[in-house]
Amino acid sequence: xxxxxxxxFALKATAYHEAGHAVMALVLGxxxxxxxxxPGQTHLGAQRLGACHLQKGKSRGSGDYLEDEVMILLAGxxxxxxxxxxxxxxGAAQDLRYVRRMLLTRNDGQRQIQRLEKRLLSKTEHxxxxxxxxxxxxxxxxxxxxxxxxxxRAAKHLYERSLSEEA
Numbered sequence: 001x002x003x004x005x006x007x008x009f010a011l012k013a014t015a016y017h018e019a020g021h022a023v024m025a026l027v028l029g030x031x032x033x034x035x036x037x038x039p040g041q042t043h044l045g046a047q048r049l050g051a052c053h054l055q056k057g058k059s060r061g062s063g064d065y066l067e068d069e070v071m072i073l074l075a076g077x078x079x080x081x082x083x084x085x086x087x088x089x090x091g092a093a094q095d096l097r098y099v100r101r102m103l104l105t106r107n108d109g110q111r112q113i114q115r116l117e118k119r120l121l122s123k124t125e126h127x128x129x130x131x132x133x134x135x136x137x138x139x140x141x142x143x144x145x146x147x148x149x150x151x152x153r154a155a156k157h158l159y160e161r162s163l164s165e166e167a
Contacts, residue, residue: 011037012145013080014050017091019140020079020128021052021072026136026159027127028068031055032152037144050144052076055152066102067120073099074124079137082129136162 001009014037022035037050054072077092089096099120103113127133136159143150143158150158 015141015144016083017076017080018050019137020075022155023136024072024075036149070120071124132163
């Protein structure tokens with residue numbers, strides 16, 4: 001793969017990663033501020049390839065805030081894996097660190113944390129790979145590749161349109 005193809009593939013993987021976060025947030029009733037694949041920095045100064053910013057305080061989630069947050073974090077890796085053919089633990093390292101830090105607040109044993117993470121990963125795959133939800137991931141990723149950044153309103157519109165499309 002030449003350098004240009006490699007960069008295009010990395011951009012596509014990033015778009016799917018961020019679209020995965022966005023769709024899972026919408027599935028769980030969370031509002032999105034914006035989704036971007038423009039490289040930048042986290043609030044701690046670390047490099048990031050893209051971001052899905054959720055609106056603070058706007059939620060009608062499932063009632064289990066921690067579970068919802070973990071599933072949103074895992075959804076990026078799940079969506080990206082559908083493009084790359086494998087889970088990219090390095091690319092999702094920051095998300096996975098947040099997941100483990102959050103799960104530590106609920107469980108005391110390492111084995112329990114691993115079981116819960118595995119269960120939530122399976123649940124994330126189940127929701128995200130549903131045909132309608134996956135179509136939403138594809139539509140949002142395509143728009144991100146074209147525009148680099150989309151508003152939460154645009155992401156929600158693409159999500160809702162995907163749910164009403166025929167397969």
